[in-house]
Amino acid sequence: MSKTQNAPGGVRSKTVVDYLNDENVRAILYQIIAIGLVILAGWYLVSNTLVNLERQNISTGYGFLDLEASFEISESMVQYSAQSSYATALLVGLLNTVKVSLLGIILCTIIGTIFGIARLSSNWIVRKLATVYVETFRNIPVLLQLFFWYAVIPNAFPHPRDAFEPLPGVLLTSRGMYMPVPVADNAYTLMGIAAIIAIVAIFFIKKWAKKRQDETGQPFPMFLVGTGIFVGLVFLAYLIGGAPTDMDMPELKGFNIRGGYNISPEFLAVLIGLTVYTSTYVAEVVRSGIQAVPNGQWEAADSLGIKRSVALRKVILPQSMRVAIPPLTNQYLNLTKNSSLAVAVGYPDLVSVSNTTMNQTGQAIEAISIFMSIYLGLSLLTSLFMNWFNKKMALVER
Amino acid sequence: MITVSKANKWYGNFHVLKDIDLHVRKGERIVICGPSGSGKSTLIRTLNRLETYQSGEITVDGILLGDDVKNIEAVRREVCMVFQHFNLFPHMTVLENLTLAPIWVRKMPKKEAIDLAMHYLQRVRIAEQAHKFPGQLSGGQQQRVAIARSLCMQPKIMLFDEPTSALDPEMVKEVLDVMVELAKEGMTMLCVTHEMGFAKEVADRVVFMDAGEIVEMAGPQEFFANPKSERTKLFLSQILSH
Amino acid sequence: MITVSKANKWYGNFHVLKDIDLHVRKGERIVICGPSGSGKSTLIRTLNRLETYQSGEITVDGILLGDDVKNIEAVRREVCMVFQHFNLFPHMTVLENLTLAPIWVRKMPKKEAIDLAMHYLQRVRIAEQAHKFPGQLSGGQQQRVAIARSLCMQPKIMLFDEPTSALDPEMVKEVLDVMVELAKEGMTMLCVTHEMGFAKEVADRVVFMDAGEIVEMAGPQEFFANPKSERTKLFLSQILSH
Amino acid sequence: MADNAKLPPLPTGTFSARAVAWSKKNLFDGWFNTLLTLGSIAFLVWLIPPLVNWAIVNATLEPTIEGCAEVTGACWGFVNANLRLILFGTYPFEEQWRPLLAMIVLMGIICFSLGGVKYPSFRKAIIPMWVIGVPIIAILMWGGMLGLTYVQNSYWGGLPLTLILSAIGIIFAFPLGLLLALGRQSTMPAIKTISVVYIEVIRGVPLITVLFMASVMFPLFLPDGVTIDKLLRAQIGIILFTAAYLAEVFRGGLQAVPRGQFEAGDSLGLSYWQSMRLIILPQALRLVIPPTVNSFISMLKDTTLVVIIGLFDFLGTVKLALRSDPAWTKYYVEGYAFASAIFFLICFSMAKYSAYLEKELRKGEQR
Amino acid sequence: GAVLDGIKAKGFVQCGVNTGLPGFSAANAEGKWEGIDVDVCRGIAAALLGDANKVQYTPLTAAQRFTALQSGEIDILSRNTTATLTRDVKLGLTFLGINYYDGQGFLIPKALGVSSATELDGATVCVEPGTTTELNLADYFRAKGMSFEPVVIENINEATAAFFSGRCDVYTTDASGLASIRTTMAPNPDDYVILPEIISKEPLGPAVAQGDEQWADIGRWALAAMIEAEEYGVTSANVDEMKSSTNPGIQRLLGVSPGMGEALGLDEEWAYRIIKQVGNYGESYEKNVTAKLGVERGLNALWTDGGLQYAWPVR
Numbered sequence A: 001m002s003k004t005q006n007a008p009g010g011v012r013s014k015t016v017v018d019y020l021n022d023e024n025v026r027a028i029l030y031q032i033i034a035i036g037l038v039i040l041a042g043w044y045l046v047s048n049t050l051v052n053l054e055r056q057n058i059s060t061g062y063g064f065l066d067l068e069a070s071f072e073i074s075e076s077m078v079q080y081s082a083q084s085s086y087a088t089a090l091l092v093g094l095l096n097t098v099k100v101s102l103l104g105i106i107l108c109t110i111i112g113t114i115f116g117i118a119r120l121s122s123n124w125i126v127r128k129l130a131t132v133y134v135e136t137f138r139n140i141p142v143l144l145q146l147f148f149w150y151a152v153i154p155n156a157f158p159h160p161r162d163a164f165e166p167l168p169g170v171l172l173t174s175r176g177m178y179m180p181v182p183v184a185d186n187a188y189t190l191m192g193i194a195a196i197i198a199i200v201a202i203f204f205i206k207k208w209a210k211k212r213q214d215e216t217g218q219p220f221p222m223f224l225v226g227t228g229i230f231v232g233l234v235f236l237a238y239l240i241g242g243a244p245t246d247m248d249m250p251e252l253k254g255f256n257i258r259g260g261y262n263i264s265p266e267f268l269a270v271l272i273g274l275t276v277y278t279s280t281y282v283a284e285v286v287r288s289g290i291q292a293v294p295n296g297q298w299e300a301a302d303s304l305g306i307k308r309s310v311a312l313r314k315v316i317l318p319q320s321m322r323v324a325i326p327p328l329t330n331q332y333l334n335l336t337k338n339s340s341l342a343v344a345v346g347y348p349d350l351v352s353v354s355n356t357t358m359n360q361t362g363q364a365i366e367a368i369s370i371f372m373s374i375y376l377g378l379s380l381l382t383s384l385f386m387n388w389f390n391k392k393m394a395l396v397e398r
Numbered sequence B, C: 001m002i003t004v005s006k007a008n009k010w011y012g013n014f015h016v017l018k019d020i021d022l023h024v025r026k027g028e029r030i031v032i033c034g035p036s037g038s039g040k041s042t043l044i045r046t047l048n049r050l051e052t053y054q055s056g057e058i059t060v061d062g063i064l065l066g067d068d069v070k071n072i073e074a075v076r077r078e079v080c081m082v083f084q085h086f087n088l089f090p091h092m093t094v095l096e097n098l099t100l101a102p103i104w105v106r107k108m109p110k111k112e113a114i115d116l117a118m119h120y121l122q123r124v125r126i127a128e129q130a131h132k133f134p135g136q137l138s139g140g141q142q143q144r145v146a147i148a149r150s151l152c153m154q155p156k157i158m159l160f161d162e163p164t165s166a167l168d169p170e171m172v173k174e175v176l177d178v179m180v181e182l183a184k185e186g187m188t189m190l191c192v193t194h195e196m197g198f199a200k201e202v203a204d205r206v207v208f209m210d211a212g213e214i215v216e217m218a219g220p221q222e223f224f225a226n227p228k229s230e231r232t233k234l235f236l237s238q239i240l241s242h
Numbered sequence D: 001m002a003d004n005a006k007l008p009p010l011p012t013g014t015f016s017a018r019a020v021a022w023s024k025k026n027l028f029d030g031w032f033n034t035l036l037t038l039g040s041i042a043f044l045v046w047l048i049p050p051l052v053n054w055a056i057v058n059a060t061l062e063p064t065i066e067g068c069a070e071v072t073g074a075c076w077g078f079v080n081a082n083l084r085l086i087l088f089g090t091y092p093f094e095e096q097w098r099p100l101l102a103m104i105v106l107m108g109i110i111c112f113s114l115g116g117v118k119y120p121s122f123r124k125a126i127i128p129m130w131v132i133g134v135p136i137i138a139i140l141m142w143g144g145m146l147g148l149t150y151v152q153n154s155y156w157g158g159l160p161l162t163l164i165l166s167a168i169g170i171i172f173a174f175p176l177g178l179l180l181a182l183g184r185q186s187t188m189p190a191i192k193t194i195s196v197v198y199i200e201v202i203r204g205v206p207l208i209t210v211l212f213m214a215s216v217m218f219p220l221f222l223p224d225g226v227t228i229d230k231l232l233r234a235q236i237g238i239i240l241f242t243a244a245y246l247a248e249v250f251r252g253g254l255q256a257v258p259r260g261q262f263e264a265g266d267s268l269g270l271s272y273w274q275s276m277r278l279i280i281l282p283q284a285l286r287l288v289i290p291p292t293v294n295s296f297i298s299m300l301k302d303t304t305l306v307v308i309i310g311l312f313d314f315l316g317t318v319k320l321a322l323r324s325d326p327a328w329t330k331y332y333v334e335g336y337a338f339a340s341a342i343f344f345l346i347c348f349s350m351a352k353y354s355a356y357l358e359k360e361l362r363k364g365e366q367r
Numbered sequence E: 001g002a003v004l005d006g007i008k009a010k011g012f013v014q015c016g017v018n019t020g021l022p023g024f025s026a027a028n029a030e031g032k033w034e035g036i037d038v039d040v041c042r043g044i045a046a047a048l049l050g051d052a053n054k055v056q057y058t059p060l061t062a063a064q065r066f067t068a069l070q071s072g073e074i075d076i077l078s079r080n081t082t083a084t085l086t087r088d089v090k091l092g093l094t095f096l097g098i099n100y101y102d103g104q105g106f107l108i109p110k111a112l113g114v115s116s117a118t119e120l121d122g123a124t125v126c127v128e129p130g131t132t133t134e135l136n137l138a139d140y141f142r143a144k145g146m147s148f149e150p151v152v153i154e155n156i157n158e159a160t161a162a163f164f165s166g167r168c169d170v171y172t173t174d175a176s177g178l179a180s181i182r183t184t185m186a187p188n189p190d191d192y193v194i195l196p197e198i199i200s201k202e203p204l205g206p207a208v209a210q211g212d213e214q215w216a217d218i219g220r221w222a223l224a225a226m227i228e229a230e231e232y233g234v235t236s237a238n239v240d241e242m243k244s245s246t247n248p249g250i251q252r253l254l255g256v257s258p259g260m261g262e263a264l265g266l267d268e269e270w271a272y273r274i275i276k277q278v279g280n281y282g283e284s285y286e287k288n289v290t291a292k293l294g295v296e297r298g299l300n301a302l303w304t305d306g307g308l309q310y311a312w313p314v315r
Ligand SMILES: Nc1ncnc2c1ncn2[C@@H]1O[C@H](COP(=O)(O)OP(=O)(O)OP(=O)(O)O)[C@@H](O)[C@H]1O
Pocket: B011, B014, B016, B034, B035, B036, B037, B038, B039, B040, B041, B042, B043
């Protein structure tokens, strides 16, 4: 501010008291004090830690990351064995965390939306069942629920030797679910390329179709044509590639079922537990999102003669989405964070691997700092993505 | 066009509409006024079946308004309502607001719907705002869009529930102007409003309601010049004194 | 009493107040009007330091209004503001609303504060509502409480920002009556309002603002009878026509 | 008005006619609803009988391992035999009336505080109740005075511990969260940044990492020879964690108070702290009571995570009991079911209460 | 040293134990801590403070145990901890001796028809994390050129439940644990066998932090006294009669001929009190391990009986 501080009676120089009475000066003082306190506290903790580490001969630094981990991890999305480094082990844990969180987020959104709408259903029994579901699974600690699912899943299915085979090649056992996967072949690469070409083609056709509709008002059966192009092109590539039929079928070899793709009971327990728990919150978010749209919007649609189903789709849901996004983001973050409980039922997530690492190397500070910053990073990423989405959905205001 | 006979409505035990009798002819313009809570909104919302009624009979354009879904749909195609708070769809542009109902209810081709919408937007004099969102418009502009949206359904009857009372004083005029024009073109209109100037200018009849009853019903000259009932006199003295 | 000289204010790059010059003598009653967004609210809020200003000088009752906390406190003790939306404290009874500032700012004993409050409540004619909560009162009553609350601070200057525009038409009169009384008793008042009847009756000067500038300033007779600037004429035609 | 008042027409018909009409409207309204109804009924038929058989018909309450071995259903005998261990953990056996009493006192204060929201006359007593109640609980739990023997807090456990961790957590997180919320709203960039960073960092990491840090790393932060015991560290971790979440709750409350209220305070000449204390906080806090109760419920559920760092909260003592004799270990399903039931009871009733409060408060606004 | 002074000042020993491992340290139905690890702490308290009950227990998870010791939160860690070089040197601990010799083994269902660990190629193995067990397992299979799939479960309840539901072919942990899991938790114990191979050495013992030699000495010799008492046949029942024994070893142990207590900075009755109040090693083993887990002495028999328990002489 460039104003002079002269009193109306005449010129007088400013005293210290005048300075202390100035709002701006005061604000700066408060801030300096606050920052000072934070720095002081930080310095105190760090210096204590250094002294303690020194005194107790505890080694520090992230050098251990290159050492051989020498423990096995049951499921991994990258190449890993006991000879791999701790860094690789942590990466495996991270990927497992991401895998279960991502799938959990998708599933809990679907299930939560269904139950959220069911709670507003006009069908009494459906409404009550949805309420019971939501209230039950919301009010029991998620850790207990994980224990519960992990107790149920391995017991619900037979030993691999007597595996239950609902579809040829799909095996349900106490060690999880096995599915056949195609053996690698050039044809699949070709199909991938075809899929990309199809998507690009569909993109352009859609642009053209929109233009045509705007000009002539004639709609274009985009969904049918698009599906046709996609399926056709990919199938063509499959035939050109020689139509390979080899599948890697899961079958019993020795102790275990070998081959195919395995979904372990630990993973299932964590996934189901987190999904069920979080879906109850998502259901509440969806319900209140729908209820948050002012009644006037329904009335306006009614008075225009628009059918309720169309009104829900075109008028209400797009608006409730806007209300629902911030609390949904919170639930997604919670799910990601709760995935750290996977350690309790033996799913090798980030915390589980870090825990073992911490125990073997004794370097608690480093291990904790690694997984804390990874979680922070994941949370930030999720928030950023949802903020971006929120902006996209936000209403334009004056 | 509209026949209301002995209509009664309760909210729980609260009797909001008491033996309402009202006949509206085609092309007639009716202004409804009365103190707050007297049931004005409830009455016109009942005509559109936004509210149910419990006894009596209401027919609109020859269609009996009851629980029959087909009848309700038919009535709603003919009767459009403009609300105090506009109730525009905030996530759609002005144009999308206007074309939504023609496309989904009248099954009109999109292009035609847009032409129609632009026609009515010009009529309410905001064609240049077609691609903005409601949130970007002033209150008066929003209300004009709401009127245009109703007009796009080409209704036989328009209902207005205090269309100007949420507006800044300067914007009232632009909305009233549009309504006066409509009235002059012969649209059948029922309008809840306290704008007595408007009532004097266009109303064929003024209806005064109090405590759920129609207390007085007369042509505007007579209504303002020599109101019969005490309640009407009191109300008019309050509303005109400043 | 109030001297504003060459005051300028920006919101970011938006210049809301442009070289405002205004002198208000003790006991003078000023009405400010102008189109929406012209900076009327901003101007009177600046006088109370609810908003800062960036250049120029404002002195109130001889105190320079700047960044000095003591000065701000001193000014606020002398200047009270009545808002469009009343801003009563909903968790306190009417009486508590009125005694809050005398007790905490003027350090008045509680009993004395209550006597004072009852005095002003009688003056705005709602003494019988003293123990109700604001939510239980009508809009007009709430605004009268808000005025009484300001009076309890026994200010030298009162500012009003559209005190009647959030009220139902029936309630406007009761609030205006109270304000007219105050004006007749000689309180220094600045009032943003579109109630032209009020302006004609009590204003010593009418200030017309547009786009952040004071466009015209004149006694009410002259202002309404022959406005000088085109902008004023346009505005008056809009506001008086209905 | 009274003379021409009529009563609304009543629904007519016999009871059964009305029941048919009801189910037609609520259960079989259209083919889709009929399908849903039938599906739901099938699901219930599939689920309920086996569950009842296991939990009640074929179950036993006999508190011996032999008794349990004989039945095919649930072995509630496990819970029966170890009830005191499950409820109070390793708290000295003869002294267990003390945690019981402490728990009753705590529940009493909590209920009273929640009731205060509804009955304004209670309100003045809430803070004194806590000020007196917390020391009473502390004396009961620790002892070491008034003739009570000293009990170290590494012996505390079970339901009292769960309740204490969450109640103390909320009480201390409350002021901290309030400060953080005010800090986050501050116009001073440094203070705002500190608050935002704290809140976002804590909210960005899982509670168990905070607990790990409190239990494993925290001792390293302290100078040599200064130790804080495990329970206190976990409690501090929970407080720090909860404060960040409460800060967001409060921020919501503060934002819900209209700006005009600040301005009215300013224009009456009240200072920042006066406005806060007299005008803003009373309104904001009233608004955030329901979400605060919800935070309390989350915290109650989250205290189960302290088993991961070796404290015996209610879930921890169930596990402890499962291991008190290896022969009990296989009855973990009964143990978890019991724990679930207790947690459900507490959380559900509080959630209902908070929903009820929300409605009451909304009514209050409209008055 | 500082730790010892601290203990004397506060009047009790703060002892870090397992959060629940039957036989070693677990709470009984009355919530009292029991087990062979608990008895070590009780013995030390008896020697130092005169009363075996002057012990406070801090239950610790595997992850917390070393930090708790380093920070001084506990005075002694008696929590079935394997003594290794890294822990001794890098973590700054001092091990006081071995109170349980263990080794890692395998438990498998009979139906699999496996009689040796060398046939386990490709098996799924349930294991608890964070201990040396997990590493030994990986080492063993690697050394034998076999592969396996681990299922790592933090909590023994979940881990054993998973094994018995068929989630794993093999359950591995220390042999002491295997025996008790088989007898008490299996639906039918006869369906399961413990394989003969022991794949690792697990010397378990109490540890203290480096830096207070006197405190370490007291702990070390309290443990030794319990073992030596068994060698001499001194039990809690006959310790009073034994005071009049003519065996010079017993006389030194029980303080009849003075010198030992003084050397430790204790009174001469220190070992007498341990045996009187806690019992000798054999009694502790019998009461806790044999009774709770049904595990025989094996490696933990005295050296004179072919075992490894061989106390440093108290002289
Ligand atoms: N859903 C409802 N449930 C119960 N009572 C209602 C409901 N809607 C309105 N009422 C009551 O019915 C009465 C009439 O309401 P209505 O909105 O028709 O009045 P109005 O004449 O339009 O008043 P205003 O001028 O304030 O809009 C009022 O007393 C109102 O409180």
